[in-house]
Every structure is written in C-alpha cells, then in structure tokens.
Amino acid sequence: MAERKLLKVLGGQTVFPPPIWMMRQAGRYLPEYKEVRKKAGSFLDLCYNPELAVEVTLQPMRRFAFDAAILFSDILVIPHALGRDLRFEEGAGPMMTPIDENGIDNLDASRLHAHLEPVYETVRRLRRELPQDTALIGFCGAPWTVATYMIAGRGTPDQAPARLFGYKNPKAFARLLDAVAASSAEYLIRQVDAGADALQIFDSWSGVLDEAGFEDWCMRPVREMVRRVRERHPSVPIIGFPKGAGLMYQKYRRNTGVTALGLDWTVPMEEARRLQQDGPLQGNLDPMRLLAGGRALSQGVDKILSSLGHGPLIFNLGHGITPNVPIEHVEAMVKQVREATL
Numbered sequence: 001m002a003e004r005k006l007l008k009v010l011g012g013q014t015v016f017p018p019p020i021w022m023m024r025q026a027g028r029y030l031p032e033y034k035e036v037r038k039k040a041g042s043f044l045d046l047c048y049n050p051e052l053a054v055e056v057t058l059q060p061m062r063r064f065a066f067d068a069a070i071l072f073s074d075i076l077v078i079p080h081a082l083g084r085d086l087r088f089e090e091g092a093g094p095m096m097t098p099i100d101e102n103g104i105d106n107l108d109a110s111r112l113h114a115h116l117e118p119v120y121e122t123v124r125r126l127r128r129e130l131p132q133d134t135a136l137i138g139f140c141g142a143p144w145t146v147a148t149y150m151i152a153g154r155g156t157p158d159q160a161p162a163r164l165f166g167y168k169n170p171k172a173f174a175r176l177l178d179a180v181a182a183s184s185a186e187y188l189i190r191q192v193d194a195g196a197d198a199l200q201i202f203d204s205w206s207g208v209l210d211e212a213g214f215e216d217w218c219m220r221p222v223r224e225m226v227r228r229v230r231e232r233h234p235s236v237p238i239i240g241f242p243k244g245a246g247l248m249y250q251k252y253r254r255n256t257g258v259t260a261l262g263l264d265w266t267v268p269m270e271e272a273r274r275l276q277q278d279g280p281l282q283g284n285l286d287p288m289r290l291l292a293g294g295r296a297l298s299q300g301v302d303k304i305l306s307s308l309g310h311g312p313l314i315f316n317l318g319h320g321i322t323p324n325v326p327i328e329h330v331e332a333m334v335k336q337v338r339e340a341t342l
C-alpha cells in the first residue's frame with residue numbers, strides 16, 4: 001500500500017514526478033475499447049458486466065501504466081438503480097424520462113445494492129488483478145450533476161431545466177438531492193468495502209450555479225455524502241471535482257471536507273498554488289491540448305509541473321479525454337510527466 005504513489009499524494013506528501021491518470025481513460029480513443037463495446041451490446045450492458053468492465057478498465061493500464069485505474073461504470077447507474085429508465089443513444093449521450101415531483105417521491109432504494117452488485121464485483125476483481133503499486137479509484141456523480149440529467153432527461157448546454165426546477169420546486173428538489181446523496185454515499189461505501197482505495201466525486205456541472213445554488217445544491221449534498229462515507233471509512237481519501245467552481249474551489253474543499261480538489265483547466269496556476277496550501281490537487285491540463293499534441297501539449301504539461309510540482313499533485317486532465325485523441329499524444333504526455341525533473 002505504501003508504494004501507491006497516488007495514495008501518498010492524497011496523504012499530503014509531495015511526490016515528483018507526480019502520479020498520473022486521466023479522467024475517462026477507458027473509452028473510445030482506444031480501438032480495443034471499441035471492440036469490447038461492440039461485443040457488449042449497449043454501453044449499460046458493458047457497465048453491468050464484470051468481466052468486460054474489468055477488461056476495459058485494464059486496457060489503458062496496459063498501454064500507459066497509469067498510477068491509478070478508475071472503475072469502469074457511469075454516474076447515471078444511481079438513478080437507474082433507483083428505478084429510473086436510462087439508455088445511451090449513439091451520438092446523443094444518455095436519455096432518461098424527465099423526473100417530476102411524483103417521480104421524486106417514488107424513487108425506490110430497496111434494490112439499490114442488488115442492482116449495483118455487478119459493479120461491486122468489478123471492483124473486487126480489479127483489486128485482485130491490478131499491480132500492488134496501482135491505486136484503484138471508485139467514483140460516483142455528485143447529486144447536483146446526477147440530478148441535472150434526471151430533470152432534463154438528457155445532457156443540456158447549461159442545465160437550465162434543473163436550475164429552473166430547483167427554483168420553482170425547492171422542497172421537491174431538496175428531496176431529490178437528498179435521495180441521490182444517500183444512495184450515492186452507500187454506493188461509495190460498498191466500493192471501498194470491495195477494494196477501492198480512493199474515491200472521486202464528479203460534479204461536472206457545478207460551474208453553472210449561482211452562489212446560493214452552489215451552497216444548497218452542490219456543496220450541501222456532497223458534504224453529507226463525505227460525512228456518511230467517513231463514518232464507515234474514516235481514512236478513505238476523497239477527490240472532489242467541482243468542474244467550473246472558479247472562485248468557489250477553496251470554499252468547496254473546506255466546506256465539504258474532500259481530501260483533494262480536482263481542478264478544471266481554467267484555474268490559473270497562481271490560484272492553484274494558493275489552493276495547494278490547503279491540500280492535494282489533481283489536474284488540470286486542457287483536454288484540447290492533449291488533442292492538439294506537439295508544443296501546445298508539451299507547454300501545457302510543463303506549466304503544470306513547474307507551477308504545482310513542488311507540492312502534492314496528481315497529474316490529470318482538467319476534464320475527460322475526448323474520443324478522437326491520437327494514442328501517441330497520450331504516450332507523449334505520460335513520457336513527459338514521467339521523465340520530468342524540477
């Protein structure tokens with residue numbers, strides 16, 4: 001365990017060169033992923049098939065020997081496990097029936113763990129198969145981000161439907177966030193029971209909220225989740241990724257109690273250094289630099305390493321890798337990080 005670099009950094013140590021992994025590291029930029037995806041049938045079939053989910057989790061590890069593997073699943077398995085319909089349409093992303101007040105009051109957690117058992121089995125198998133020095137990250141979506149898809153029934157550019165619903169129906173919206181938070185906390189606890197040694201909470205849409213929304217819809221439910229997870233697993237490190245949180249990043253860590261902050265690429269290095277005074281950081285290369293390659297990539301990597309390498313840092317992208325990234329660009333990024341000196 002002591003050899004897992006990612007866990008050392010999450011424990012507050014500075015490790016250089018820093019550990020590296022990529023959000024969405026298993027995915028369509030890998031030809032071997034597309035093969036398995038075809039074999040699995042639908043994307044959800046892949047998420048609920050331990051044998052295939054283990055395989056696609058390990059694919060990027062074989063190619064790039066990242067310091068951490070992330071469980072292959074999706075943030076929307078929680079609403080699915082609570083009885084909401086869900087399908088992924090080619091090119092259109094997730095599709096659900098938009099939830100209303102009646103739907104919120106009928107969310108059913110009674111089959112939560114039965115539904116998610118294949119995911120726990122994937123985690124158990126992964127921990128057995130991964131090298132000892134590799135960390136295994138479990139994850140879920142933050143309640144606000146999960147709720148945006150439940151309300152709109154699909155992805156939208158600015159999550160206007162969920163914001164509007166929250167303003168018009170504050171009590172029902174609070175019940176929705178509480179229900180998702182309670183189930184998500186249990187889901188994370190079971191992932192740690194199964195062998196995950198760190199957790200990440202993806203709040204991909206926290207950047208569209210005003211101050212009160214950020215407090216009530218983003219931070220409050222995450223704080224409650226962190227409290228519940230720590231009740232069962234007091235020392236498990238938790239990475240919060242409130243994408244687009246901007247001026248609220250510092251408050252987010254202090255308020256929710258997450259161990260580390262995942263930064264998106266818009267956070268300036270000077271501000272990131274200030275945030276690093278409070279604890280570990282993860283990030284924050286613009287995924288478009290990875291797609292561009294060449295100097296745009298090497299300069300971006302260099303800037304992060306020279307600015308943040310003197311403190312606890314996990315090198316990552318500022319959001320998920322896009323499907324069309326050439327594999328050589330990922331190889332070049334990993335090589336540059338691994339060979340870096342301060």
Ligand code: CP3
Nearest residue numbers: 023024025026027043070071072073074075093202204320
């Ligand atoms: O990081 C990993 O490699 C682990 C797996 C993972 C997936 N989704 C697999 C996936 C993780 C951590 C996620 C998180 C996720 N899912 C988020 C938060 C992070 C983010 O990117 O903002 C969100 C918002 C979702 C919901 C979701 N799932 C959307 C909007 C989409 C469609 C967009 C797209 O890329 O197609 C998905 C589908 C999805 N989740 C894919 C993968 C590999 C692609 C589906 C396919 O293979 O057809």
